[in-house]
Amino acid sequence: MLSVTDLTKSFATPEGGRVEIVRVPRFALAAGEQRALRGESGSGKTTFLNLIAGILAADSGRAEIDGADMVALPEAKRDRLRADKLGYVFQTFNLLQGYTVLENVLLGMSFGPRGVDRAHAVAVLGRVGLAHRLGHFPRQLSTGQQQRVAVARALANRPKLVLADEPTGNLDRASAREALGLIREVCRENGAALLLVSHDDGVLGQFDGVQDFAELNEARKGAVA
Amino acid sequence: MTLPLIIYRSLRQHALSTLITAGSIALACGLLMTVWMVKTQAQAAFVSTATGFDAVLGARGSKLQLVLNGIFHLEASPGNLAWSDYEAIRRHPAVKTAIPIAVGDNLRGYRIVGTVAPLFTTVEYAPGKKFVLEPGGKLFDETAREAVVGSFAAARLGLKVGSTFQPFHGLAFDEKALHEEVFTVTAILVPTNTPADKVVWVPLKGVQTMSGHDPKAATDVSAVLIQLRAASAGLMLDLMINKQGNRMTFAYPVSAIMTELFGKIAWIDRVLALVAYLVALVAAGSVLASIYNSMSARQRDLAILRALGARRRTIFGAVVAEAACIGALGAAAGFAVYFALLWTVAGVIRVQTGVVLDVMAGHAVLWICPLAMTALCTLGGAVPAVKAYRTPVAETLAPVS
Numbered sequence: 001m002l003s004v005t006d007l008t009k010s011f012a013t014p015e016g017g018r019v020e021i022v023r024v025p026r027f028a029l030a031a032g033e034q035r036a037l038r039g040e041s042g043s044g045k046t047t048f049l050n051l052i053a054g055i056l057a058a059d060s061g062r063a064e065i066d067g068a069d070m071v072a073l074p075e076a077k078r079d080r081l082r083a084d085k086l087g088y089v090f091q092t093f094n095l096l097q098g099y100t101v102l103e104n105v106l107l108g109m110s111f112g113p114r115g116v117d118r119a120h121a122v123a124v125l126g127r128v129g130l131a132h133r134l135g136h137f138p139r140q141l142s143t144g145q146q147q148r149v150a151v152a153r154a155l156a157n158r159p160k161l162v163l164a165d166e167p168t169g170n171l172d173r174a175s176a177r178e179a180l181g182l183i184r185e186v187c188r189e190n191g192a193a194l195l196l197v198s199h200d201d202g203v204l205g206q207f208d209g210v211q212d213f214a215e216l217n218e219a220r221k222g223a224v225a
Numbered sequence: 226m227t228l229p230l231i232i233y234r235s236l237r238q239h240a241l242s243t244l245i246t247a248g249s250i251a252l253a254c255g256l257l258m259t260v261w262m263v264k265t266q267a268q269a270a271f272v273s274t275a276t277g278f279d280a281v282l283g284a285r286g287s288k289l290q291l292v293l294n295g296i297f298h299l300e301a302s303p304g305n306l307a308w309s310d311y312e313a314i315r316r317h318p319a320v321k322t323a324i325p326i327a328v329g330d331n332l333r334g335y336r337i338v339g340t341v342a343p344l345f346t347t348v349e350y351a352p353g354k355k356f357v358l359e360p361g362g363k364l365f366d367e368t369a370r371e372a373v374v375g376s377f378a379a380a381r382l383g384l385k386v387g388s389t390f391q392p393f394h395g396l397a398f399d400e401k402a403l404h405e406e407v408f409t410v411t412a413i414l415v416p417t418n419t420p421a422d423k424v425v426w427v428p429l430k431g432v433q434t435m436s437g438h439d440p441k442a443a444t445d446v447s448a449v450l451i452q453l454r455a456a457s458a459g460l461m462l463d464l465m466i467n468k469q470g471n472r473m474t475f476a477y478p479v480s481a482i483m484t485e486l487f488g489k490i491a492w493i494d495r496v497l498a499l500v501a502y503l504v505a506l507v508a509a510g511s512v513l514a515s516i517y518n519s520m521s522a523r524q525r526d527l528a529i530l531r532a533l534g535a536r537r538r539t540i541f542g543a544v545v546a547e548a549a550c551i552g553a554l555g556a557a558a559g560f561a562v563y564f565a566l567l568w569t570v571a572g573v574i575r576v577q578t579g580v581v582l583d584v585m586a587g588h589a590v591l592w593i594c595p596l597a598m599t600a601l602c603t604l605g606g607a608v609p610a611v612k613a614y615r616t617p618v619a620e621t622l623a624p625v626s
Contacts, residue, residue: 047619055532056619076536083534094529094622098238103230110227111534153533 001193002029002052002161007061007071008219009044009051021047023219024061031160034184034194036204039213045197046091048217049163052195053086054078066160083111087154087192089183091166093146095138101125101149102134108153124156125149128182144175148182155186162187164196168203180206231530231543232550239519243551246508246515250555253508254598255562257501261590262563263570264494266582271297272483277350278324280459280477282306282314282466283448288476289486295326295448296479297420297578298336301396302328303474305445310473314449319458322348325446327432332390334398335378337425339432342367348452350419362386362412367428373412377422377579384410390425394437405436420579505598508555512548513605520612527613528621541614548606549599556595563591 004027010020021044029035039045050056052063054070063070065085070078082088087108095104105121125131128148138146147167154162164183168176180203187194196203197213204210236243281288281295286303293300315323327339342364345356358364358373365371374384384390388410394402408427416422433443453459459477466475476482527540564584571582 050619053532055622076538079531079534079536082532086534088532090532090622092622094525094532096234096526096529098234098526099230103234107227107230107530108533111530111536111539116227 001031001033001066002027002195003062003064004028004052005062005064007048007051007063008059009047009056010059010219020219022051022058022217024048024216025218027216029161029193029195031193032188032191034187034207034209035196036207036210037195037197037213037216038199038204038210039197039217040199043213044217044219045213046165048213049088049165049195049197053088053163054082079111080113083157084113085160087157087159087162089150089154089162089164089167091169093138093150093170095146095149095153097138100135100137101130101141104138104149105153105156109157112157114157121152121156124152124186127186128152143170144179147171147175147179151179151183151186155183155190155192158190159192162192162194164194166198166200167196168198168200173202176200176203177206228539228543228546232547235523235526235543235547236550238523239515242515242519243554246511246551247555247558249511250508250552250598250602251558251562253501253504254556254559254594255566256504257498257598258559258563258590258594259566259570260494260497260501261594262567262586262588263574263582264497265588265590266586267574267580268484268487270580270582271487271578272480277348277452278450278479279453279456280451280462280475280479281448282310282323282451282473282475285472285474288474288482291448291474291476292479292482294328295450295476297580298328298338298424299420299578302447305447306449306473308444308446311446311449314451317462319454319462320451321454322452324348324450325429326448326450327429327445328396328447329432329438330392330394330404330435331396331398332378332392332425333382335382335423335425336396337372337392337427337432339427339429341429344426344450345373350417350421354417356417356421357415358412359386359415365411365426365428367430369428370406370408370431371411371428372408372431373414373426374410375414375422375424375426375579376416377575378425379410379413381423382425384413384425386410386412392427392435394435406431418581423576423579505601508598509552509601509605512551512602513608515551516544516548516606517609517612520609524613524616524621527616528618531616531618532622537614540616541610544610544613545603545606548610549603551606552599552602553595555602556598559595559598 004024007022007024009022010018013019037045051058058071061071068081070081102121105125106116109121110116125134128151130148167183168179171179198204281291283291284304284306290300290303294302311325314320324340324344330337345364349355365373389407391407392404393399394404462475463477466473530540567584571584575581
């Protein structure tokens with residue numbers, strides 16, 4: 001499902017040099033597999049996910065999703081691939097505050113090839129327990145409910161791959177457990193692969209396959225001037 | 226559904242600035258359409274309002290003054306003509322009808338014009354239209370102190386059949402200049418939408434013999450309104466009276482003289498149009514500034530949309546379409562401004578001149594202006610759209626961990 005090869009990303013420093021944040025020689029995720037990456041803050045986890053999602057352009061390497069290389073594709077096709085195959089659950093949810101719960105989910109579907117399926121969006125929101133909050137705005141929801149909207153939005157388009165960046169970082173322990181369970185369960189139901197990054201042992205403990213991002217990412221072993 | 230939803234939500238989120246910006250566009254659009262329509266309609270109305278006459282004969286002076294005085298009942302008369310001059314032109318074989326008028330008095334600001342009965346019985350003020358008296362009225366007796374009152378003047382002065390009044394001397398109202406004579410209203414004219422509506426018509430003798438008027442001028446007239454048998458006769462009379470004579474002026478043709486007037490004041494149109502164009506530009510600029518200034522606040526939303534798979538061109542299109550919507554909203558509201566302004570201006574013009582503008586008349590400018598305004602706003606939206614297009618997704622969404 002996901003195959004990463006020699007993926008690198010560096011950023012310019014204020015001093016005029018460059019610092020390498022990501023250098024991942026090899027990483028793979030099978031269809032339907034659920035994997036967690038452990039990493040401290042600032043370790044490059046989010047950058048790694050953004051490179052896979054095509055939100056950031058990589059310096060070099062390959063990030064193939066279902067056979068399509070996100071790195072080599074032009075931007076418009078990266079956008080299409082992201083809308084078509086990916087679901088992304090952000091740490092800060094990134095809900096559109098001016099849109100209702102249902103509209104947030106509908107917009108998540110609208111850029112994909114299948115287009116908007118209102119009935120499915122309502123069903124997914126029902127699946128995450130928000131059927132009675134369709135017309136509410138994010139600010140009218142609790143943090144846990146907002147997270148559930150973010151999950152519904154990421155999964156409504158039936159993605160092949162779900163990326164989750166510290167998805168429970170803003171939740172208390174009970175809500176975090178509930179949200180994580182929901183993400184994993186819905187991914188399983190949809191047959192989607194899940195790649196989650198976190199530094200929270202409570203979260204990571206729920207996964208069988210946990211990999212240390214520091215071992216995966218060679219960039220941290222020496223910055224490039 | 227996506228693009229309309231994004232536009233709708235964005236407009237809702239920035240409702241106040243949307244309303245203010247659309248309001249400024251409405252003002253600009255309404256102003257532009259009003260300036261244009263008042264200009265074209267006023268010109269057309271003044272040029273075509275000859276009230277059935279081809280020419281005006283008067284004392285030596287300005288042709289324009291003669292036309293304004295004789296046809297539009299504005300301006301003062303340049304002087305008097307002797308009764309023999311009137312008789313001479315009336316008998317001229319090229320003249321079909323000659324109606325003498327005498328001015329010099331008013332009724333609380335509304336002009337009193339002395340004339341003869343054939344004005345109401347034979348003259349067509351527009352093709353196929355003669356003056357008609359309201360039911361219950363009868364034409365004045367040319368030997369009595371009676372009056373036929375134009376519809377607008379009657380309404381404003383509160384005159385009805387049987388009402389009596391005393392004229393005031395002069396063309397401008399001065400309550401100390403009251404004449405002794407008492408006139409009785411015998412009829413009210415059916416509205417004609419011409420300057421005749423704001424005139425109090427009395428028999429010619431009534432003005433000529435008014436107390437306080439010069440007895441030596443008791444048979445003089447202020448001007449003669451003329452209908453010709455053929456257009457070519459006008460040129461002949463023009464040559465005979467204006468070029469070969471030096472006592473009288475033959476103002477012919479009336480429409481050309483009014484066109485000349487509008488030609489002389491065309492610079493006012495140009496200044497007004499320039500002001501309106503500037504207002505339109507400022508309004509389009511305000512769309513640009515309004516959306517551009519809100520870009521920082523909405524960049525996160527745009528980045529989220531990009532992260533969800535929206536293409537750059539979708540984001541660009543959404544911002545441009547939002548600007549177009551604000552422009553279209555403003556242009557639509559501009560019609561309310563237009564009708565309010567035109568209705569007000571038309572009222573003022575009617576009170577001042579008796580000329581009636583058609584507020585509901587159509588013109589190409591009524592669709593060109595809103596479309597151009599919307600296009601201008603769309604163009605203005607392209608600037609913030611470029612900024613939206615360039616929104617860096619990852620940097621905007623979250624700091625790198």
